[in-house]
Amino acid sequence: QKEVEQNSGPLSVPEGAIASLNCTYSDRGSQSFFWYRQYSGKSPELIMSIYSNGDKEDGRFTAQLNKASQYVSLLIRDSQPSDSATYLCAVPRGSTLGRLYFGRGTQLTVWP
Amino acid sequence: NAGVMQNPRHLVRRRGQEARLRCSPMKGHSHVYWYRQLPEEGLKFMVYLQKENIIDESGMPKERFSAEFPKEGPSILRIQQVVRGDSAAYFCASSEGYQETQYFGPGTRLLVL
Numbered sequence: 001q002k003e004v005e006q007n008s009g010p011l012s013v014p015e016g017a018i019a020s021l022n023c024t025y026s027d028r029g030s031q032s033f034f035w036y037r038q039y040s041g042k043s044p045e046l047i048m049s050i051y052s053n054g055d056k057e058d059g060r061f062t063a064q065l066n067k068a069s070q071y072v073s074l075l076i077r078d079s080q081p082s083d084s085a086t087y088l089c090a091v092p093r094g095s096t097l098g099r100l101y102f103g104r105g106t107q108l109t110v111w112p
Numbered sequence: 113n114a115g116v117m118q119n120p121r122h123l124v125r126r127r128g129q130e131a132r133l134r135c136s137p138m139k140g141h142s143h144v145y146w147y148r149q150l151p152e153e154g155l156k157f158m159v160y161l162q163k164e165n166i167i168d169e170s171g172m173p174k175e176r177f178s179a180e181f182p183k184e185g186p187s188i189l190r191i192q193q194v195v196r197g198d199s200a201a202y203f204c205a206s207s208e209g210y211q212e213t214q215y216f217g218p219g220t221r222l223l224v225l
Binding site: 031032034036042043044045046049088090092098099100101102103104105 | 143145147153154155156157160167168170171203205207210211213214215216217218219
């Protein structure tokens, strides 16, 4: 079982729609969860972090965490073409200091 | 406040040469991480360092790869006797503490001919 798994995509949505990105993780001891955005040829850029069960909203982005189900998601409302990128879910293991485990990423395309 | 800095941004080496990648963390950050991203693959952890200490090197290949973070100066990832399979993007990230958010540098794209 992989540490972090994401819906493989690619995901394609029209401009203005809601994009939903999903991630599951294997270590129940994980306490923090991160979403990064990576444009082609660029480095990962932090979008959201979430630590507690429930929803966390930041502008058009909402992260949702369910530790019982070991599931974290990212919703992008009013999607824009500039949101087209690969979205990476990252989770540290509860027992391992520092290192992040990344999913393979979900490639999102928002078409005008 | 400058972000994480990496240099060079692009590096071309011939097989058998050495590659030296540098990373300066964000101001106030003392934790540095190196990740590798192979073409069409996800980010893979390589090594986690604090000043003068290697905390976790479980992701480093056993041979040819080494990393350091001296008391003064940037963190360095060294790859000896490079092979074509080492061609990848190498990203450095830094954080204030070991459970804190990691911020990534622009990366070094290594191409081995």
